[in-house]
Amino acid sequence: MATSSIGGLASGLDTATIISQLMSLEAAPQAKLKSRLVSEQSQLSAYQQLNARLATLGGTSGSLATSSLTTGTWASLKTISSNAAVTVSAGTSATPGSFSVAVGQTALNHQLAFTDAHAKSDVVTGSGTNVVLKRDGQADVSITTAGGTLDQVAAAINAADRGLRATLVKVGNTDGTDRFRLLVESTTTGAATGFELTAGDGSPLLGGATVRSGRDASISIGGITATSPTNTFTDITPGVTITLGATATGTSDVVISRDAAARSAAVKALVTDLNGLLDAIGTATAHNSDATKAGVLSGDSTLRGVASALAQTVYPADGTSLAAYGVQVDRYGRFTFDEAKFAAAYSADPDAVSAAITGTTGFAARVEKVAKTASDKYDGLVTSAVNGKNAAIGRLKDSITAWDDRLALRRTSLERQYTALETALSQLQSQSTWLAGQLSALSSSSQ
Secondary structure, three states: OOOOOOOOOOOOOOHHHHHHHHHHHHOHHHHHHHHHHHHHHHHHHHHHHHHHHHHHHHHHHHHHHOOOOOOOHHHOEEEEEOOOOEEEEEOOOOOOEEEEEEEEEOOEOOEEEEOOOEOOOOEOOOOOOEEEEEOOOOOOEEEEOOOOEHHHHHHHHHHOOOOEEEEEEEEEEEOOEEEEEEEEEEOOOOHHHOOEEEEOOOOEHHHOEEEEOOEOEEEEEOOEEEEEOOOEEEEEEOOEEEEEOOOOOOEEEEEEEEOHHHHHHHHHHHHHHHHHHHHHHHHHHOOOOOOOOOOOOOOOHHHHHHHHHHHHOOOOOOOOOOHHHOEEEOOOOOEEEOHHHHHHHHHHOHHHHHHHHOOOOOHHHHHHHHHHHHHOOOOOHHHHHHHHHHHHHHHHHHHHHHHHHHHHHHHHHHHHHHHHHHHHHHHHHHHHHHHHHHHHHHHHHHO
16 A cells, blocks of 8 residues: 655655665565566577477478378479470379370360351341250250340350350451351360250251361370370379370370489478577577577577487487488588488489488488477477476566565555654654743743
């Protein structure tokens, strides 16, 4: 509870300043707690950031560890086609190999180019206003037009959503009026896309049409012919898709191989992540006799232990190293990656390289184990440090709050003491004045 004080009315003292100075001395222990709180919060932030990076490293290394020839990064295959009009892609179920593809023909859609040219406003549907769509094996479909004009016929065909696309092609001008021919084609390719269009009464529409029949695409592999209603051949061999360009002809030599570049990039990325984390740990734990230059977690043994364990992952359980595959730790404790050495090793023995990097005992799995041991959300080493800092910060905040209450009581006590002092001095001064008056009166009466 706040109290009021009489600021030196009797004593002439600046009691407000005196009380403030005394409170500064009283608050010194709390100031130390606040300074320590700032330090603890900085350390907590550093722990949390490093823990998050360890968790991320655990995830990325785990993905690489579980990668295989059929799943994940390690499953990627590289495809090469000697013919630019023949593209090849390979999925995870494909197997390395090579073969030659001979292009028979590309796929086409069915097309009708009608003979007669008319103005857009000319009625072209004969005695009615409908046109009839005919397809083998299907019921005839009557397409209604508003008035049977050429423009309305094209619009009705497009609006009917029957797998057709109608276009008016300008072919000239007669007596100042533009003349158009009607082109109708299927929206998909393949031999099964054939159709006819007649007037509603069954008569030929627009004088009949020149027909370009739809056809399937075909290719030959090793003398075996395959067809597709489109220019794409999906799973032509397991996991392999071949796509023909619209003008594809000739042959293409196709090679499907394990993508050494993708595997090298995956290992390089892991090494980069490791070095980034090791640098961050080194900065945070750096020791310096000048405290202002030391790391925020200077000398932290837990983090240094994690850094040491990460460096040891370069050594398999059999006591060898990954140097033959281009991965080493230099004298500064940082990882290095020699892409040329990795490529040479992979070319010589891809299975050995795969075993050294992936799988339950590979390099990536060892990194994953260290990272997850440190960052596990329940009992990770760094997680425990984070939890410890949180608990310490909570206790410090409680202590600071308790000091707030203690200092408030102390200020109230000082204000009361100085108020009592001023009151007592004021009373003494009043008594002194009265006595002086009495003595003066006695002196006057005796004369």
